[in-house]
Amino acid sequence: MKKRLLLAGFALALGAGYTLTAFSQVKPEILVKQRQAAMTLQGKYFGPIAGMAQGKIPYSADVIARNAAYLDVLNKMPWDGFAESTKDVTVKTAALPAIWSEPAKFKEAQEKFQSAVSRLVAATKTGDEASIKSAILEVGKGGCGNCHQNFRQKD
Ligand code: HEC
Incomplete structure (x- = not known):
């Protein structure tokens, strides 16, 4: 009985989450928090490999391959957090008004970033240290x- 109630509660909680997403009624403050969280994680996984490309941290092909794969997913997450509802x-x-006044340029910057990450992922598969490092820097x-x-x- 208790277990059943618990399951029902769980289903309800899940349902509420989906409803929110489906009708994009997520509060603007939450969207800001989520996009910043996605950025923070990008920083977490990019920082060390940038250090490796610059020779400041010992090179590790395994860490680079793992972090590049994480970035390949993370780089799809922040953008729907820059909804119009978050303008004010x-x-x-730290989001600038240009995000909403120049949407095409903002989109282009996302795509440029995503293709640079794709090239990095491809480079990690070659195992060529020099091209991996230059792909990281790019x-x-x-x-x-x-x-x-x-x-x-x-800031
Ligand atoms: C297409 C634009 C774009 C790209 C690409 C981008 N960022 Fe950001 N980033 C932003 C914007 C805009 C903000 C400010 C978000 C805010 O404060 O609401 C931000 C904020 C941040 C923050 C601060 C997060 C916080 O908690 O306030 C970090 C860290 C960060 N970015 C790291 C990165 C790293 C690392 C990369 C590349 C691997 C990256 N970003 C790529 C636009 C971008």
């Missing part, structure tokens, strides 16, 4: 850096 949030955000410069330059407030 009062919570702390993710940083043409991907993260290029977008932050235009769409993130400098």
Whole structure:
């Protein structure tokens, strides 16, 4: 009996989550938090491999292959968090108005980043250290850096 109740409660909780997503009524403050969380994780997995490409951290092909694969998934997550509903949030955000005034350019920056990550993933399969390192640097410069330059407030 108790177990049944528990299961029913679980199903309800799941259902509520799906409903929210389906009708995109997620609160703007939550969307901001989620997109920042996705960015934070990108930082977590990109930081060490950037250090390896720059020779500041000992090179590890295994760590690079793993982190590149994580980034290949993470790089799809932040974008729906930049919904129009978040334009005027009062919570702390570094998102610049250009995200909404120049949507095509913002989209292009996402795509440029995603293809740089794809090239990195491909490079990890060749095992060629020099091309892996240059692919990492390109993710940083043409991907993260290029977008932050235009769409993130400098602190
Ligand atoms: C297409 C644009 C774009 C790309 C590409 C991008 N970012 Fe961001 N990033 C942003 C924006 C915009 C913000 C500000 C989000 C906010 O504060 O609401 C941000 C915020 C961040 C933050 C701060 C998160 C926080 O908690 O406030 C980190 C860390 C970060 N990005 C890391 C990265 C890394 C690492 C990469 C590349 C692997 C990357 N980003 C790629 C646009 C981008």
